[in-house]
Amino acid sequence: MSEQRVLDGRYEVGELIGRGGMADVHLGRDVRLGRSVAIKLLRPDLARDPQFRTRFRREAQAVAGLNHPSIVSVYDTGDQEVANGITDAVTVPFIVMEYVAGRTLRDLERSKEVTIGNAIEHTLGVLSALEYSHRSGIVHRDIKPANVIVTPDETVKVMDFGIARAIADSAATMTQTQAVIGTAQYLSPEQARGESVDARSDLYSAACLLYEMLTGRPPFVGESPVSVAYQHVREMPEPPSHFNPEVGSALDSVMNHALEKDRQERFQDAAAFRRALRAARTGVALTPPAPAVPEEQGRNTEAVTAPVATGAAGAAAAGATAAADETRTEAMPRAGASGDADHPQTRAMTAVATAQLDIDDAAAGGSGTDPAPAAGDDDGYGGPIDFHEEEYEPPRKRRRGGWIAALVVGLLVVLGAAGFYLYSTMTAEPPPPPLVKIPDVADMTEAQALSALYENDLDPQTERVENESVAKGIAIGTSPEAAAKVEEGSTVELLISTGPNSVTIPKKLQGQSEASVRDSLQQLGLVGGTTESVDSATVPAGQLIGTNPELGESVPAESTVDLIVSTGNVTVPALTGDRIEDAEAALQDPAISLPYSTNKKETADAAPGTVVSQSIQAGTAVTQETEIVLTVAVEPEEEPETQEPTPSPSPSPSSSSSPSSSPSASPSPDPTGTASTPPED
Template identity: 45%
Template sequence: MNDVRMLSGRYEVRELLGRGGMAEVHAGIDTRLGRRVAIKLLRSDLARDPSFHARLKREAQSAASLNHPGIVAVYDSGEQEFVESGGDVVHVPFIVMEYVEGLTLRQVLTEHGRLTVREALDVTAGVLAPLDYSHRNGIVHRDIKPGNVMLTPEGDIKVMDFGIARALEDTGSLTQTQSVVGTAQYLSPEQARGEIVDARSDLYSTACLLYELLVGRPPFVGDSQLAVAYQHVGEDPKAPSHHEPELPPAVDRLLLHALQKDRNDRYQDAHTFREDVLAARDGRPLSIDGDDAATQAFGAVPGALAGGAAGAALGAGAAPGYANPPTEATMAYSQLGEPTQAIDQPPTTNAVTTVLEEDRDEEPEQRSRTWLWVGSALLVLVLAGLGLFVYTMSKEPEVVTFELVDLSDRPADDAEQYLLQEGLRVDREETADDEIAEGNVVSTDPPAGSQVSEGDLIVLYVSTGPDSVEVPDVAGDTESLARQRIGDTGLTAGSNIDENSPDVAAGTVIETRPGAGSTVAKDSTVDLVISTGKVDVPDVLGMTEDEACETLEGEDYQLDCTVEESETADHPAGEVFEQSTEGGGEVSQGSAITITVAQEAPSPSPTPPPAEPTAEVPTFPSIPGPPGDEGDEQGGIQGNSGSDEARDRPGRPDEARDRPGRHGRG
């Protein structure tokens, strides 16, 4: 069953809260409404039995038809397909119920022991109120026990588990021998015998519950369930004071009457039982006390007459256990019960005839007639007084009602104190109101002007202020947890909005819209911004290497920056002119982006300048002079050149000598 995590695509199954005879109860979340619920799932080993399907379905129908604050509400029911390890498909029914914080009475008894008299009677009154409601609506619970009654931290009582409840007019197969259902320690005698049950069976079980709350154990215990069932049928319970002597006598009378074997002899309805429980708590007379007092009074009359004193009628007991046992005449009066027959009895044993015998010396006939009239008158007076006494004791106590005042817009603490002083019980419920200040009473249930009496429950609806709430901060939560927390504040989790983020993990809430801390109307929709786990890539083209890496690795993007250099003459040196992912694209968080930075191209080698053209010097043939006459030769040359340049240039004479022309002319 632990594999079933979602029911009907709506209810999320959470931790196990408890196990019962036929089902497991889990905490859960209604994902559609965002509220906590309790989910009862039929045990997998019973899922193939149609009778258990019917019982769970009956519980859902029974509880859903009842709308009472003391009954755990049923919201929904259905079936879920569950695939077993062997591949078989099993249909498992479930019920979605109100989630109630608190402990069962079984847990309270186990952890804290028996309750005080007042606590036990208050709890029992809290159980009888929803039973009275369910009985009036034709539903008998049939399994009242400590495990099916919850006590909330506020002290409220919740009755749950209508798994074997039946309509009063349903007299089907439950009367068969194999259909005895319930828990043995709290079975009514008619349930133990397999007879048809009615509302009075629930009252017997409630009496067993009260018995255990007072003394710490049920009225009957045994070695087996069957032995306990036999005791319910054939043995009389001991008074609770047998186990706890300090218990008041009224509690003994209350419980022994409620535990009568014959259902006609016990309480006939939950309302009367509850009124007597409250009367025992408050020290008022019980409704059953009138019958007991009348019986004892009638039994005392003949003994009083035999003693010769009318005033001793209330003091001379005739019931078993009293000091003066009844005489034959007493028994005769008690059995006949007719005042006119007392006159016809032989006047030999009563007070009137005794007086007549002592005065025999007077005129017999006259004295006899006189005393007869006196005795008759006295007898009539005594019987009239007894009749008045019986009537007074048997009459239902007069209920004093008064009008409930208007407590609206008064501080809740003041209103509660006033109601308690009036003898009323008080419960509080919170409600939003745009006009009544926070902490003041908005209204009451019953409303102002209603007639109420001592012991009635008054519900104060206390304002929590305007119907608005603050959006919780769910950043960093998963979507499921965020939706639950938003639902718990009275808001509705709306749509998911995907958004890139450099540091929020995928599937995690970044923020809400409206934002955390905003005040919005109750039941407003709050959208969730969810991280995609990706990052937007910025455009760093045209930046320097340092600027680009600072941008990529900064808080806004948190990406790795990888640098490559490339020689280009198209971009200035040091400028980013290329990136591995274009700006505006998306990459996973922490990805590396490669940027390419321009590097200056090398300068070309200088080209040598072209050589200057050299003017060719003409050569002249040398003219030989006279031998040994170099001077003449030189003079001849100078004379021919008309210039002294040749003479001033180094080496020119040799050059001149080598010129053929010059040699040709000599």
């Protein structure tokens, strides 16, 4: 791709920043919007397969609809024809994504920078992204450390949504029917068995990710991807505390539930996983649900829990109980009343009464036999013996029966109270569900509003409406309104503005930086166009001077606005030869506004008060507040006239002359009358 530097006439392809089994990722720049992007290009050898191209394009378009702070955004898709040989060419699909500066969890794990607290926070971010994507009907299928980025401010970003349906990391993959279905270390059991996957498969992979962050290793390790996949299907991993003693039992319980083989036994959605993870962070372990008790078994609880005698003693007790029940069901005539001592029933009662008396007397210390009645007397009084139960039941037996009756009554009272309590509990109305307060999301961006609603355990549904006063993509409010209390998980309608039909370019944008102006225009539903750099004496470099259309003008929504930005420079005017007054006025002009100073120079070559030179050549671009030094001509001063000395008159012969007279004096005549000439040196 070195010869193809621009895609779709808009995206400049820069350096290679990542490479996978399916595509290459380059750092790029969106020329139209002036921002950095990440460009993913399908490998040319895979681009020949129509199935790969179709999946690549379909999944990219599906993920482009996801708008969540924990998901890497997809901006655009397209195709680019790339030369692949001398005469052959192939059409390569590409995806333009949000560029995220940060490090992957794989890098953080290798450098051992992940603590238990970090692991929980990162997993909560991943689960937040999965919860949003699952609501949108998209299953990631390839959650792993290499697909999770952590930014410098600890924000979690999940990438490659949906792409794993086509192909994944070639380092360790499982395939079926020529389609990659996941990475072996983070593969759900249903994926390993070749079954269809759903949102719970992503939750299993997220649990494997958390396990690795807690312990420094995946749940299962094997010599090959096949052996690892087999362990996912057949074996349970060791609890994380086995490898990291700092992991508490609460986290162990969450991991045990999240890594269940049967998807019906795992967390059923990402929200439940997040709640359990938050509770485990505070030391609250996950309590497994109690097994259901069949209705028939519940009615027979007393019979099931009653002790059962075994062996010979049990058989004897069972026989005695059956005999007693049978005896109670028959009518027993009173022996004394009939007078027939030989009746079979009378003899049986006599034997029972005698045996009972013997037992009671033996317990009391007696002999166990009664004295024989006198001859001819049946009962010592001349009458026949009457075997009434009350006459032959000793007092000790009556006391025992009273205690048994009291215990039975007490047991019945306790059972009745317990039954009433259970009945009241089962028939009582359940407590009202907890209520949450709807946050105020007005004036937030769509991503911020969605995040705020999800954080309060609400289910937002986006509704886009026109609004003349709220910019495009900004939240207007919710329905129900903010501060209303609703049940957890309730659906809340999030109202997002589509922006007004016409937009006024704000005058306050003047003097702002180019990046701020582009962001403001985007929020207003306008598109920042080309940038023109213009010199300015008053606006600092990089700040906005004006726009085209002009500031304050009303334009249709989604119009393109070109920017005029200051270079911070000023062009020095030509001042040489001008009068100093004109040069000063030129430098003080608001379009130039450069400070200056003057030097004077005596010269007869220029009229006084004329600029003869300037410190910086005309036409040079200088930064604002650069001082210009002007040299100004002044009239030279007149030199004083020098007077020649007047020669003194020659002295007369009668005049006396000194031998040391001045050399300038005329020579004195000699006595002979002729002038004497001084000798030559």
